[in-house]
Amino acid sequence: MRLPSRALGSPYPMWYRICAYIDAVIGSSHSARRSRIAASVAAISASRSSSRRFAPVGVPRSDVMLQCYPLTMPERRTSRTLAVVTSRFRLGEADRVLTLISPDRGKFKAIAKGVRKPTSRLGGGVEPFAELEVALAAGRTFDVVTQVQPQRVWLGLRGRLLSSAVAWYAAELVERATSEEQPEPELYALLLRAWDLLEAGVPDVLVARWSELALLDAAGHAPELDHCVDCGRAPQEGEALRWDERAGGIHCMNHGEGAPFSSDGLRLLRALRRFAPEQLAALRLPSGPLQEVDRALRAAILNLYGREPKSRTFLDEVSA
Ligand SMILES: [Zn+2]
Structure with a gap:
């Protein structure tokens, strides 16, 4: 039967509080009430169609009970979705x-109950670097994972320390930019793309820088790379510049503040935005501009989030 709580528009805990309140007011036992409801089942349809939810003074109490108590326990709200685990x-x-x-x-957050037991049916399914079809039941605080079906698994990442460090870093970047309970398909696709690149053997450092820039662009904080953020002038070839993450991009040397930034660094940043990482992987990228771009994007991510992603520290350790 359709549960009256839906008609009331209230979640189940509120529904039971309402019933408990009526219990206290009326003061009769639950089992006796259920028996009377069963005996009066023919009257239920009429009660369900009624818009009256609480009995005014003078209305027989059996009428109130018919509207408030379902004959069966309420079903838990369930759902299915594609998802990846970004932290736990x-x-x-x-x-x-x-x-x-x-x-x-x-x-969103969800509880995987008993998942750390060796006998858990969920155990292997919620490992990192996998796209899962997850079945969920609504819980009191978080949803509860009831079933997991891996759809894609990036097995190649699990055995390579540096690649898995970059994969976790990309996951944390995307997790922190993603809003709770708001569809963000572009950010989700960005993370899967980063994992694809790593598994395909694109250099880890290139995927890390590409992920940072793509994340800034997708999150609405795209750095300005074509004009000085102060005067709007396009820099000339070979011109020395500044990088100002707080202003949101490059500066002429004469304007604003920021760390020195070379035209080679700018060329590499533009290439990261313009070309697919697979194309850049075929080139031999000079280490100087790569380090400059690393510092610039790191500062931009720090400026965006207010603190460094925890996985960045781990990435630094395994890169050293
Ligand atoms: Zn300028």
Whole structure:
């Protein structure tokens, strides 16, 4: 039967509070009430169609009970979505709280109960670097993962330390830019693209820089690379510049503040935006401009989030 709580527009906890309130007011036992409801089942359809939810003074109490108590326990709201696990932490003896991002739901948290037990059916399914079809049941605080079906697994990342460090870094960048319960398909696609590039063997450092710039662009903080953010003049070939992440891009040397930034660094940044990383992978990129671009994008990410992603520290350690 259709649950009256939906008609009330309230979640189930509120629904039970309402019923508990009526219990206290009326003061009769639950089982006796259920028996009377079963005996009066023929009257239920008439009660359901009624818009009256609370009995005014003088209305028989059986009328109130018919409207408030379902004959069966309410079903848990369930859903399915594609998602990737971007972070997780342990909860209690055997559970994990997962942070997932999904193309149609954005960022959300869910509990994987018993997942750390060796016998768990979910265990292998919620490992990193996989796109999962996740079945969820609505929980009190977070949704509960009831079933996991891997759709794609980036197995090649799991055995390569530097690639997996870049993959986690890309995941944290995307996770932090993704809003909760808001569809962000572009950011989701960006993360899967970064994992594809790593698995295809595109150099890790190139994927890391591409992920940073693509994330800034997709998150609405695209750095200005074509004109001075102060005077609007296009820089000449070979001209020395400044990088000012707080102003949002390049400066002439005469305007504003920021670290010195070479025209070679600017050329590499523009190439990262313009060309597919697979095309750049075929080129021999000089280390000087790569380091300049690393510093510039790192500063831009720090400026965007207010602190460095935790996975960036790990990436630095394994890159050293
Ligand atoms: Zn200028």
